[in-house]
Amino acid sequence: MADSLNKEIELHSINCSEEYQGSLMITRCQGCYRNLRWPAPCADSWATAISCPECGQYFFTEGRSTDPPTLTEQPASTHPGIDMSHWLSKLRLMQMERPQSIELMTQLVGNSREVDERREHVRFEVENPIVGVPLDEQAKPTGVAVDVTLTDLSISGMQLAVADAWHAPLVAVDFGKLGLPGAQLIAEIVWQDADDTSTRLGCRFLLSPDGRLPLS
Structure with a gap:
């Protein structure tokens, strides 16, 4: 197929x-x-x-398929035991000890961006348009792709903002609008916060051991 x-x-x-x-x-x-x-x-x-x-x-x-691939049985969240080199190269990021990582990522996202150092991995506040595909628990698309805004980013997760309510447990994101053709990730929605104007999504990346999309 x-x-x-x-x-x-x-x-x-x-x-x-x-x-x-x-x-x-x-x-x-x-x-x-x-x-x-x-x-x-x-x-x-x-x-x-x-x-x-x-x-x-x-x-x-x-496109649309009647028999799409599904999520692998045990996709891993990002942690030091996973080979991150392939994934990191797609986003042009490097996992480095501070303060080198702060200097590098600040160059990538802009000197004016705020840094959140309270978490295990440094997160940078950004505001970049990307595309998100809503996925069910098996990583099958549940609807059409939507425009989303990437509002913060680290090597383990990201925060997104969407204009409407979000009902899917997973999301596939495409970073092509940021000049990274083919750079895509799947993430689990771990929290949501909605107000009158948008819905914010807290996302944790899911990867296969080699850093590829965890699909089969």
């Missing part, structure tokens, strides 16, 4: 590129560097996870 859908998406991207003109593209696999001219998730469109035909790494791309 996955191989068939891979071929359909690749052919669709090549032969019908006009449909995705102006869309952000995944461009290439983060694992094996195979060219993947797949459209990144876009707000108000369905997205599904597809595996790279070369190495099997999953990416969320525009």
